Amino acid sequence: MPSVRPERCGRGEILRNSSGMNIAKLTFNPFQENTYVLWDDSGEAVVIDAGNYTEKETEALRKFVEEKGLKPVMAVNTHGHVDHMLGVASIKDIYGIPFALHPEDRFLVDSAAVHGAMYGFKVERVPTVDIELADGGEVVFGNTKLQVIHTPGHTPGHVCLYEPQEKILFSGDTIFRESIGRTDLPGGNYGWIMRSIIDRLLPLGEEVAMYPGHGQSSTLGHEMLYNPFITEVMEGDVRPE
Numbered sequence: 001m002p003s004v005r006p007e008r009c010g011r012g013e014i015l016r017n018s019s020g021m022n023i024a025k026l027t028f029n030p031f032q033e034n035t036y037v038l039w040d041d042s043g044e045a046v047v048i049d050a051g052n053y054t055e056k057e058t059e060a061l062r063k064f065v066e067e068k069g070l071k072p073v074m075a076v077n078t079h080g081h082v083d084h085m086l087g088v089a090s091i092k093d094i095y096g097i098p099f100a101l102h103p104e105d106r107f108l109v110d111s112a113a114v115h116g117a118m119y120g121f122k123v124e125r126v127p128t129v130d131i132e133l134a135d136g137g138e139v140v141f142g143n144t145k146l147q148v149i150h151t152p153g154h155t156p157g158h159v160c161l162y163e164p165q166e167k168i169l170f171s172g173d174t175i176f177r178e179s180i181g182r183t184d185l186p187g188g189n190y191g192w193i194m195r196s197i198i199d200r201l202l203p204l205g206e207e208v209a210m211y212p213g214h215g216q217s218s219t220l221g222h223e224m225l226y227n228p229f230i231t232e233v234m235e236g237d238v239r240p241e
């Protein structure tokens with residue numbers, strides 16, 4: 001991972017500020033969910049997993065985008081869990097942008113109000129899905145193309161987004177720094193999540209920078225060595241079905 005001095009811009013923490021690609025992280029809602037704003041030299045941006053919940057959080061995101069002079073063109077989600085989707089309806093309104101999600105997570109959008117209530121969230125509006133993500137597809141903005149990698153397991157329609165030139169992976173809740181996403185929620189499956197990680201993500205290479213849906217950034221190389229869920233499978237102690 002390139003060393004970047006953390007820089008704050010309002011509430012946004014700039015994680016990466018390189019020639020082609022800029023990444024800011026804003027951590028929102030009681031689940032401490034990472035919302036990423038990603039932009040390139042064109043000024044066009046995408047918002048990944050908009051989890052802004054309170055008015056203050058929405059304002060922080062809006063202000064960040066304004067201060068940086070960005071033009072959001074899409075709200076795109078790694079998956080449909082409510083903590084990752086709380087802000088999508090508001091940013092769709094503010095910027096008039098489409099929302100992209102994998103169709104196998106649509107059931108989570110449909111049940112967001114009920115699920116939200118279980119966790120104490122008031123979900124007043126659920127966003128409509130405008131673009132269906134598919135494995136092997138692309139999310140395009142400015143001069144940037146993100147590859148869509150379907151990684152079921154945490155949810156059936158979970159995707160990771162990968163920028164191959166700078167080797168940047170948005171891993172959502174599939175893999176965290178030294179942990180993995182829960183598989184005990186509706187549609188979750190441990191065998192699938194491990195297969196997604198081992199067959200689809202690790203082959204991208206150890207130098208890949210990883211930006212997860214919760215917690216700190218990492219690299220796939222770090223995870224190969226220190227993620228206990230990966231090492232126990234690699235060492236043959238556990239075999240996912």
Ligand SMILES: [Zn+2]
Nearest residue numbers: 079081154173
């Ligand atoms: Zn989740």
Ligand SMILES: [Zn+2]
Nearest residue numbers: 081083173213
């Ligand atoms: Zn989450």
